[in-house]
Amino acid sequence: MAQPVLELKQLQTYFFSAQGTRVVKAVDGVSFAINQGETLGIVGESGSGKTVTSTSILRLLPPAARIVGGEILFNGENLVTKSEPEMRQLRGSQITMILQDPMMSLNPLFTIGEQIAEPIRIHRHMRGARLVERIKELLRGVRIPSPEVRMTEYPHQMSGGMRQRIVGAIGISCEPKLLIADEATTSLDVTIQAQYLDLLKDIQHRSNLAMIFITHNIGIVAKMCDQVGVMYAGKLVERAPVRTIFNSPAHPYTEALLHAVPSLTEKTDRLWSIEGQPPDLTNPPAGCPFHPRCPKAEDRCRSEVPPEFQVGENHIARCWLWEGR
Ligand code: SF4
Numbered sequence: 001m002a003q004p005v006l007e008l009k010q011l012q013t014y015f016f017s018a019q020g021t022r023v024v025k026a027v028d029g030v031s032f033a034i035n036q037g038e039t040l041g042i043v044g045e046s047g048s049g050k051t052v053t054s055t056s057i058l059r060l061l062p063p064a065a066r067i068v069g070g071e072i073l074f075n076g077e078n079l080v081t082k083s084e085p086e087m088r089q090l091r092g093s094q095i096t097m098i099l100q101d102p103m104m105s106l107n108p109l110f111t112i113g114e115q116i117a118e119p120i121r122i123h124r125h126m127r128g129a130r131l132v133e134r135i136k137e138l139l140r141g142v143r144i145p146s147p148e149v150r151m152t153e154y155p156h157q158m159s160g161g162m163r164q165r166i167v168g169a170i171g172i173s174c175e176p177k178l179l180i181a182d183e184a185t186t187s188l189d190v191t192i193q194a195q196y197l198d199l200l201k202d203i204q205h206r207s208n209l210a211m212i213f214i215t216h217n218i219g220i221v222a223k224m225c226d227q228v229g230v231m232y233a234g235k236l237v238e239r240a241p242v243r244t245i246f247n248s249p250a251h252p253y254t255e256a257l258l259h260a261v262p263s264l265t266e267k268t269d270r271l272w273s274i275e276g277q278p279p280d281l282t283n284p285p286a287g288c289p290f291h292p293r294c295p296k297a298e299d300r301c302r303s304e305v306p307p308e309f310q311v312g313e314n315h316i317a318r319c320w321l322w323e324g325r
Contacts, residue, residue: 003076004033005177005210006057012069013049013056024281026052026065028234031308032227036177037204039211041225041242043218043257045278048231050214054180057212058097059087075177093123093174098167100183105167106155112139113151116170123174138169142199161192165199172203179204182214197223218261222246227314230254233279233289240315250317252294288320296321 013027027049034040042050055061057072059079072079074095079087099105106115116135120126126134132151139147142165155163164184171179181200185193197220204211213224221228221242228245230238230253238251249255256274276293279285285292291301300320309322 002035004035004073005075006212007033007073008053008057008070009073010070011053011056011072012067013052013061013065014068015062015065017064022282025234025284026281027056029070030229030231030234030236031070032229032236032239034178034210034212034227036210037208038227039204039213039225041213041215041221041228042231043215043221043228044231045216045274047278047281049234050231051182052234053231054097054182054212054214057178057180058091058095059084060091089123092119092176094176095178095180096171096174096176097180097182098164098171098184100186105170106163108155111152111154112158112166116151116166116173119170120173134173138173139166141172141203142166142169143195144169161189161196164192164196168196168200168203172207172209175207176209178210178212180212180214183216184213185215185217185220200224218258230257233281233284235289235318237290237319238315238317240312244312244315250311250315250322251290251319252296252321253290254317256293288318 009031011027011030012025015024015026016022030049030053032040042053044050052065056067057079059082061067067080070080074090113135116138117131120131120134135151136147139150144150144162144165158166185196200211201224203209213220215221225242228240228242229236230251232253238245238249238254240250245254246258249258260272260274274293279289279292287303288294288297288301288306291297294301298320304320306318306320308316308318311317311322
């Protein structure tokens with residue numbers, strides 16, 4: 001079997017208070033693997049650890065955060081033990097990230113062409129006419145018309161959809177092996193979002209990229225992903241192929257997330273939502289972190305943390321309901 005492009009093994013990323021007296025387990029024992037050409041969707045409510053998982057992969061964590069355990073294997077090499085100069089070689093060339101707000105990624109003081117050129121110059125050492133040709137090719141690839149004109153313009157001269165596509169062009173400019181899209185379509189209206197997702201699929205098809213899609217949007221997961229990881233309170237509580245997640249979810253939290261998706265056919269006065277709030281990770285509940293909100297909670301759930309149970313082929317869930325089945 002081919003080696004996965006990326007494999008996380010029991011990754012733990014914690015935040016420490018200035019005095020070191022309080023610890024927040026933002027990512028707590030997360031494991032998954034992605035092969036070339038595959039897309040993993042990571043879903044969950046805000047604060048569940050989705051973004052900290054992706055910034056851990058890139059080792060772009062805030063000063064209060066530290067990876068305290070586990071491995072991040074990229075093409076078999078552990079990123080956790082790499083030096084900062086080694087990580088700089090990988091970021092932007094082998095592993096890239098597209099963020100929610102393109103204006104956060106684009107510098108208003110530089111032209112689009114200069115911003116696309118930068119990673120290619122640094123990582124691929126391309127210069128002159130070849131570099132200009134590559135910029136135009138990338139702009140054409142993300143369906144930006146008149147690339148020779150657009151490359152001389154500034155971000156404020158573009159629409160939101162164009163800016164997001166340009167961020168996508170920068171993301172793939174050095175032909176990375178792994179692209180992480182963190183809520184990359186949230187700021188787009190639905191029509192542009194659909195076009196952008198098609199574009200990313202097309203790019204993935206052409207370059208055999210592995211992708212991680214971090215999203216709140218279950219519809220995007222259904223359209224884009226091969227496998228899904230559901231995060232809650234820093235843990236991956238369920239992981240399965242996308243069809244399995246939709247047809248037979250095994251964790252009560254996944255069931256609740258799917259139930260909260262509005263139906264186009266059923267009439268309702270009120271949208272259904274999951275009762276209660278995600279746990280405060282500075283003071284998490286004992287046992288299963290979902291138990292205060294779980295309609296199926298039993299006594300044991302209030303005191304013992306459930307391990308991963310194998311539910312089916314490539315399907316795991318952290319829920320006591322699956323013990324001994
Ligand atoms: Fe619910 Fe218990 Fe399963 Fe947690 S372990 S999801 S509380 S049934």
